[in-house]
Amino acid sequence: MSPRFTTLGAYPTTRMRRNRRSDWSRRLVAETRLSVDDLIWPVFVQDGSGSRTPVGSMPGVDRLSVDLFVEAVKQARDLGIPAIAIFPEVDAARKTSDAREAYNPDNLVCRAIRAAKKAVPGIGIVCDVALDPFNADGHDGIVRDGEILNDESVEVMVRQALVQSEAGCDVLSPSDMMDGRIGAFRKALDRAGHQHVQIMSYAAKYASSFYNPFRDAIGSLGALKGDKKTYQMDPANSDEAMREVGHDIAEGADMVMVKPGLPYLDIVRRVKDAFGVPTYAYQVSGEYAMLRAAADHGWLVWDKVLLETLACFKRAGCDGILTYGAVDAARLLRGK
Numbered sequence: 001m002s003p004r005f006t007t008l009g010a011y012p013t014t015r016m017r018r019n020r021r022s023d024w025s026r027r028l029v030a031e032t033r034l035s036v037d038d039l040i041w042p043v044f045v046q047d048g049s050g051s052r053t054p055v056g057s058m059p060g061v062d063r064l065s066v067d068l069f070v071e072a073v074k075q076a077r078d079l080g081i082p083a084i085a086i087f088p089e090v091d092a093a094r095k096t097s098d099a100r101e102a103y104n105p106d107n108l109v110c111r112a113i114r115a116a117k118k119a120v121p122g123i124g125i126v127c128d129v130a131l132d133p134f135n136a137d138g139h140d141g142i143v144r145d146g147e148i149l150n151d152e153s154v155e156v157m158v159r160q161a162l163v164q165s166e167a168g169c170d171v172l173s174p175s176d177m178m179d180g181r182i183g184a185f186r187k188a189l190d191r192a193g194h195q196h197v198q199i200m201s202y203a204a205k206y207a208s209s210f211y212n213p214f215r216d217a218i219g220s221l222g223a224l225k226g227d228k229k230t231y232q233m234d235p236a237n238s239d240e241a242m243r244e245v246g247h248d249i250a251e252g253a254d255m256v257m258v259k260p261g262l263p264y265l266d267i268v269r270r271v272k273d274a275f276g277v278p279t280y281a282y283q284v285s286g287e288y289a290m291l292r293a294a295a296d297h298g299w300l301v302w303d304k305v306l307l308e309t310l311a312c313f314k315r316a317g318c319d320g321i322l323t324y325g326a327v328d329a330a331r332l333l334r335g336k
């Protein structure tokens, strides 16, 4: 316990409930505050036009063709959401074992970036850099003889990072957990004149069981061979997360992310306390699915659990949260 807590008065002189008695007082003593400025909205995109496909395991979440995605970007702008993260469902015919579609300048992600920036130049566009949506194996890196190759994967992702930056992406978000990728991206970006492109690294990304609905959404669930334990972190580890974050900051990350969110808030707190850098967490698809499913059964109240969980991210030290509930949260926070 820190020293400032040693001066606590005793009951009945001190009554902790006094400050909680009225709404105005609770507002005055609140230690953290959630705002629309804290939200990043992950959105799934698909080919086609005028098409919207519900993601079965994520009630309320749809994959959108680029034209409808642009409408979603406008909606985010109107609600004051600062940034959108793009995730593609790539046609199975374009998935190969060298993931070359990842660095096609006309791929779905690049088209979505260009359309979004043209329609709403002021909104932040965040893009994953990872090969899983483009890889026939469903892995974040290139696979050879059953091994996920590190340096070869980084080379491919550098090409991916460059086409995304060329298309107008504001924040590159490497989600692959290969070693050395942040430094490689920074160097390549600077050399290509993209000094202003920010890097939000998935610095402490765990090999979690909470990602299944996301893989359903991007169509990689069936493709994935094996698991991701040789590159994503063991949920048992915390010191290792600190080393991961330290390396990414040293290599040039502007912001760091912990993923998943709620079960990993202890990691968020450690990262924020130790490094003090802009720190984010991803309330991932499995977390969203759990809350939504319970709410759809009437066992939880969606609006309340959404705002409560997001406030908990803030309390743990997050500067912002990636959440599929961003639009609902923004509406609630703005009273719309």
Ligand SMILES: NCC(=O)CCC(=O)O
Binding pocket: 128, 130, 175, 210, 211, 212, 213, 214, 215, 283, 284, 285, 286
């Ligand atoms: N690279 C992005 C993800 O893996 C998202 C996971 C999720 O929402 O479950």
